[in-house]
Every structure is written in C-alpha cells, then in structure tokens.
Amino acid sequence: MTPRIRAGRPYLYEGHEWDFDTLSGIYEAIEEVAHVELGLRTFANRIEVISAEQMLDAYASTGMPLMYNHWSFGKHFLRNETLYRKGWQSLAFEIVINSDPCLVYVMEENSATMQAIVLAHAAFGHNHFFRNNYLFRQWTDPTAILDYLAFAKKYVATCEERHGQEAVERLLDAAHALTSHGIHRYKGKQKADLSLEERREQERQDYRAAVFNDLWRTVPKRRESRERSSRARRRALLGLPEENILYFLENAAPRLVPWQREILRIVRTLAQYFYPQRQTKLMNEGCATFVHHRILPRLHERGQITDGAFMEYLHAHTNAVTQPNFDDPRFTGLNPYALGLAMMLDIERICTEPEEEDRAVFPDIAGCGDAYGVLRDAWANYRDESFIAQFLSPRLIRQLRLFQVVGDSAEGDLVVSAIHDERGYVQVRRALARQYDVSRQDPDIQIVDVDLVGDRELLLRHEVTNGIALDAGNAGRVLAHLANLWGYPVRLEETSHERVLETHEAQPTHPFGDQ
Structure with missing residues (x-):
C-alpha cells in the first residue's frame, strides 16, 4: 500500500496542525510499516477524536466507552478534572479498548506528530498485543465487549428505576469492594460468552432459582443431623474451596434476589475482562513503545515526516x-x-x-x-x-x-x-x-466452608505468604460488605502452615435481599 500524501506536499504533514485527511494519511503510512515491515496482526481500528473533558470522562469509567452509573466514577472525574485544570496532572494522549474493531480514542488537542505517535503506539502496538497474547485470547471476548457494556449499562439503569438508586449503589459498593476477589485465575474456568449474556439473563435466573432452592431446602434442620452433613459432602455441594468470592455469592448467597445476582455477575465479568491487563502491563506497554519506536524513525527515514517532527517525537518518547x-x-x-x-x-x-x-x-x-x-x-x-x-x-x-x-x-x-x-x-x-x-501481589483468600445447619457462618481462609498479613482495618471494611452480601456472619482466618494467626469477623448490618 502506498501512503496517501496530498499532491504538492513532500511530507505527510508540516507543523502542529492537522485535519482528518492528514490523520488518514498518517494512519495509512503507519499501517504499511506496521503490517509489512514489522509483521503485526491487528484488529481493524476505529479511531475517535475526543476532547479533554471526554478523556477525563473515560478516565473516570476505567477507560471504557460505556459504563453503568456509580458515584465513584463521578468522584474520580472531579478529582482528575481539578488536577488537570490546575496544571498538576496531564492527560493520556490516547486510550485504547481491547475490542474488535479496536477502539482508539485520541485527544483533539494533540499535535500532528503526537497523533502519529499514539496511532503507532495504540492502534498498532497495543492492538497487536490484544489480538495475539494468549491471556487475552483465553479470557476476553473482544467481539462482544462493547455490546456487553451496553447491556450492563441498561440493566443497572433498569434496576435503579425498579428498586431505587440507593439500593443499587449500595450493592455496587459491596461488589466493588470485592472486585479483586471476583476473578477466575485458571483455565478450567472458561470465559463468558458475552454475546449471549443478555439473551441468557432470564434463563440464568430461572436455573439459579431452581438449584438454589434445592440446595437450601435439603439442608438438615435438626441439630442432631449435623453429623450426617459431613464437611467433605458440604464442601462438594457448594464447590469449595472457591477463590472467586463474587462467583460464589452470585450462585449461593441465601438472600440475594435475581437482579442482585446479575449485578454481581456484571461486576465480576468486567473484573475478569481487565485481569489479563494486570498481568501484562510491562509487556503491553513495552510492545506498544517498541512499535512506535520503530515506526516513527522509519517514517523519517522514508522522508515522510520533517526533521522538526522527528525532534518532537524524540522529545515525547524520551519523556515516556x-x-x-x-x-x-x-x-x-x-x-x-x-x-x-x-x-x-x-x-x-x-x-x-x-x-x-x-x-x-x-x-x-x-x-x-x-x-x-x-x-x-x-x-x-x-x-x-x-x-x-x-x-x-x-x-x-x-x-x-x-x-x-x-x-x-x-x-x-x-x-x-x-x-x-x-x-x-x-x-x-x-x-x-x-x-x-x-x-504474589493479591492475598490468597478462599471460601473454605459454610455452616449450613447452624448460624450459616461463611468461613474464609487467608494463607499468609512471606509473613505479610492483611491490614486489619481494610479487612474489617471488606468483610462488612461480604457479610451484607452473604446475609449471615462471616469469619476470616489468617493461617500459616495450618496454624491460625489471626481471626477477623463481621456480622451483617444491612443484609441484601428482596428490597
């Protein structure tokens, strides 16, 4: 492919100004180097030019183009906006979404050279990494994430209309507190088929109701029946131990109603979507930086950008x-x-x-x-x-x-x-x-048992590694949210080599249920 350059102009652009024709020519020149010389395999790109305020809005909602409403997003927006307006914080030059087509937001305030850098960095570097890395291929569904975000936003809004904004926000507060413990980490747990989520939502509710009712109806009621309900049988019945706490609550919490379970599923599905990015931050940014570090000098070698543009590139790259x-x-x-x-x-x-x-x-x-x-x-x-x-x-x-x-x-x-x-x-x-x-960064916390016939206490265990225990204050606050979601007491034991070092307990103060 021959890059499109305006007739009579030796360069893709000159100076800082750009228009959409210029941006298109820059994109085509970068695409040729990326695909032909570097051998990158990417999703199709969708480039959207946004303002600083829209970039701040994307910041607030974890970089996603669509997101359900929650007060914390507004708090993040106000904080970032204040810092940006006072000159204490700069904004990202781009945001890229792991979707198919790959969605790339670029700032309208960027110079032409900066647009070239971010297109090479995001539209081809990050894009190639998203498409080809095994973690993203195993755990994410780029073809359906945007539709799922639209479904999640609509579903949460509908719940707010039916059950009240306060009830929904309180549920989201509790779910967000457990987000880092709402992850499947092993291949045995397959990724959700996001394209079917909306259609299967009612089927899922009906199935859970039947399984849930059978589970708790068969729990022995009399104290003398406890011996027959052996620990091994109880753990097998509930699928314990389970490290994905949100998944367990979604399927087994006694008091949650269907709409509350679905919101827990939304939160953990999005947490799962971001999990590969946590594991590949160094590689993802390294890949994107390497790609722009090879493409921009190549454009200069081919006489497609000026010496001044190349110097601007070197300055921005060095800062990064x-x-x-x-x-x-x-x-x-x-x-x-x-x-x-x-x-x-x-x-x-x-x-x-x-x-x-x-x-x-x-x-x-x-x-x-x-x-x-x-x-x-x-x-x-x-x-x-x-x-x-x-x-x-x-x-x-x-x-x-x-x-x-x-x-x-x-x-x-x-x-x-x-x-x-x-x-x-x-x-x-x-x-x-x-x-x-x-x-090694996340604490190893698993649900290990439930008292089905007594006070229904939920027992969790944290295996202490390298002597690093949980912060008591944070543990207490998170357990309070967990107790409200479970509806009964919860107890967390910190252990080392099967020896209990510390115990944290919480009682439900405002349990969730039919509200």
Missing part, C-alpha cells in the same frame, strides 16, 4: 521512557515503558548482534536474525512474570544496575544478597520476575 533513579523524588518504581522497551531492544540485539554471553544464556535465539519473529512469539506467549524470567539478560541487568536487597522486618537490617555479576544475575532476574507475579 525516562527512568528516575531510586533517590529521585519522582521515583515510584520501575517505569514499565522504560523496562519494557529496554527488554524488547535487548532481544533485538541478541537476535542480530549477540555476544558470547548471550549465546550461552539464550542459545535458541542468539544470532537467529529474526528479531521481529522472536518478539512476536514473546508477545503472544508470555506474561510479565514469565517474560522477565525468560528474557532479562545479564547485560541488561548490568546496564540497569539492578541488584537484590533482602531484609528482616524484625531486625530492620537490609542485606544486598545478589548483584549484577555472573553468580547473581539469575537470582536478581528471579526476584524481579516475582514482583510482576499477580498471584
């Missing part, structure tokens, strides 16, 4: 990949753009100009000559943790001056346990990979 030092006031950890791009460029170097050390550590790819092929395979088959564990090279560890520090909270001393040398790089790489393991 800046990595402050640990003692810099701006330091908040490793910049995913910086580390992601550094790893992508290092893989490219290993494939094309390997050193002896690279041949020893990466014998399968060192000197293969197909850097883009190796990168496309990595983008498709890894997540952040495994990507770092597989591809972080000793040379890059030395270049970034990474080292491992361990400490004992009781002693208060810090010890440098590994540095960027031949003996320590494996340990440094393993330690860094673990920091990107979502399973």
Whole structure:
C-alpha cells in the first residue's frame, strides 16, 4: 500500500496542525510499516477524536466507552478534572479498548506528530498485543465487549428505576469492594460468552432459582443431623474451596434476589475482562513503545515526516521512557515503558548482534536474525512474570544496575544478597520476575466452608505468604460488605502452615435481599 500524501506536499504533514485527511494519511503510512515491515496482526481500528473533558470522562469509567452509573466514577472525574485544570496532572494522549474493531480514542488537542505517535503506539502496538497474547485470547471476548457494556449499562439503569438508586449503589459498593476477589485465575474456568449474556439473563435466573432452592431446602434442620452433613459432602455441594468470592455469592448467597445476582455477575465479568491487563502491563506497554519506536524513525527515514517532527517525537518518547533513579523524588518504581522497551531492544540485539554471553544464556535465539519473529512469539506467549524470567539478560541487568536487597522486618537490617555479576544475575532476574507475579501481589483468600445447619457462618481462609498479613482495618471494611452480601456472619482466618494467626469477623448490618 502506498501512503496517501496530498499532491504538492513532500511530507505527510508540516507543523502542529492537522485535519482528518492528514490523520488518514498518517494512519495509512503507519499501517504499511506496521503490517509489512514489522509483521503485526491487528484488529481493524476505529479511531475517535475526543476532547479533554471526554478523556477525563473515560478516565473516570476505567477507560471504557460505556459504563453503568456509580458515584465513584463521578468522584474520580472531579478529582482528575481539578488536577488537570490546575496544571498538576496531564492527560493520556490516547486510550485504547481491547475490542474488535479496536477502539482508539485520541485527544483533539494533540499535535500532528503526537497523533502519529499514539496511532503507532495504540492502534498498532497495543492492538497487536490484544489480538495475539494468549491471556487475552483465553479470557476476553473482544467481539462482544462493547455490546456487553451496553447491556450492563441498561440493566443497572433498569434496576435503579425498579428498586431505587440507593439500593443499587449500595450493592455496587459491596461488589466493588470485592472486585479483586471476583476473578477466575485458571483455565478450567472458561470465559463468558458475552454475546449471549443478555439473551441468557432470564434463563440464568430461572436455573439459579431452581438449584438454589434445592440446595437450601435439603439442608438438615435438626441439630442432631449435623453429623450426617459431613464437611467433605458440604464442601462438594457448594464447590469449595472457591477463590472467586463474587462467583460464589452470585450462585449461593441465601438472600440475594435475581437482579442482585446479575449485578454481581456484571461486576465480576468486567473484573475478569481487565485481569489479563494486570498481568501484562510491562509487556503491553513495552510492545506498544517498541512499535512506535520503530515506526516513527522509519517514517523519517522514508522522508515522510520533517526533521522538526522527528525532534518532537524524540522529545515525547524520551519523556515516556525516562527512568528516575531510586533517590529521585519522582521515583515510584520501575517505569514499565522504560523496562519494557529496554527488554524488547535487548532481544533485538541478541537476535542480530549477540555476544558470547548471550549465546550461552539464550542459545535458541542468539544470532537467529529474526528479531521481529522472536518478539512476536514473546508477545503472544508470555506474561510479565514469565517474560522477565525468560528474557532479562545479564547485560541488561548490568546496564540497569539492578541488584537484590533482602531484609528482616524484625531486625530492620537490609542485606544486598545478589548483584549484577555472573553468580547473581539469575537470582536478581528471579526476584524481579516475582514482583510482576499477580498471584504474589493479591492475598490468597478462599471460601473454605459454610455452616449450613447452624448460624450459616461463611468461613474464609487467608494463607499468609512471606509473613505479610492483611491490614486489619481494610479487612474489617471488606468483610462488612461480604457479610451484607452473604446475609449471615462471616469469619476470616489468617493461617500459616495450618496454624491460625489471626481471626477477623463481621456480622451483617444491612443484609441484601428482596428490597
């Protein structure tokens, strides 16, 4: 495909101004490089130009084009708007939605060069990653997410009309408090078919009502019957242990009525949609940054953008990949753009100009000559943790001056346990990979039992890892929401090697039910 350039103009654009014809020409030029030279496979793109206020609105609703109403979204909007108007916070230059077609929002305030950057970054970099990475293919349904968002928005609005805004918002408050515990993490739990959600909503309600009634009608009523209701049988009946708390409540909470169960399902379905993004933040941004870092210089080499545009690109790109030092006031950890791009460029170097050390550590790819092929395979088959564990090279560890520090909270001393040398790089790489393991960031909390014949107390267990216990205040507030959703007492035990370290309890104060 030959990029469309206006007659009589040697460049795709000149200066900062742009119109929609200019944007179309920029898009076509980028598309040629992305598909032909980089070999990217993307969904079709739908580009929408929005204002700063619309970008703030998208921020508030977790970046989605459609979202049900909730007070927290308005709070986020007001906060971000205030910071933006006072000049204390900038806005993203784009937002990209994992959908088919891929929906890309670009700011109308962007210069022509910035539009070129964000189109390369989002419309082709993020787009390729969404389409090809195994986590997104396994857990998300890009062809139906926009229709499902429309269904969710309409359903919540209908519930507000029928049951009152206060009742719906209180339910959403409780569900949002448990969002991080509304995730299926293993392949055995298949992704929802979002295209059938609206049609099957009534069928789902009827089925749940029948199963739910059978479950609780057969619960032994007399105290002496407890022995016959063995723990193993009870756990099998309820599908315990269960780590997806919202899923369990949706299917087994005694007092919830059908519309409340459906709203829990909406919240957890959207939480599941975002789960792959949490596991691939480094790779996703690294992929998109690498793509724009290869496309914009290529446009300059082909004489399609001016030297001034290229300098503007370099300035914006450098700001995005800046990595402050640990003692810099701006330091908040490793910049995913910086580390992601550094790893992508290092893989490219290993494939094309390997050193002896690279041949020893990466014998399968060192000197293969197909850097883009190796990168496309990595983008498709890894997540952040495994990507770092597989591809972080000793040379890059030395270049970034990474080292491992361990400490004992009781002693208060810090010890440098590994540095960027031949003996320590494996340990440094393993330690860094673990920091990107979502399973290590989220507490391991599971529902393990229910007292079916007594006070119907729900028992949860948190397996303490590395001595990190739950914050008592936060645990108490979340358990209060859980108790109201369950309708009966809840108890959370923090354990280590089957020894109970701490117990948290909550009673329902305003249980949900037929309101």
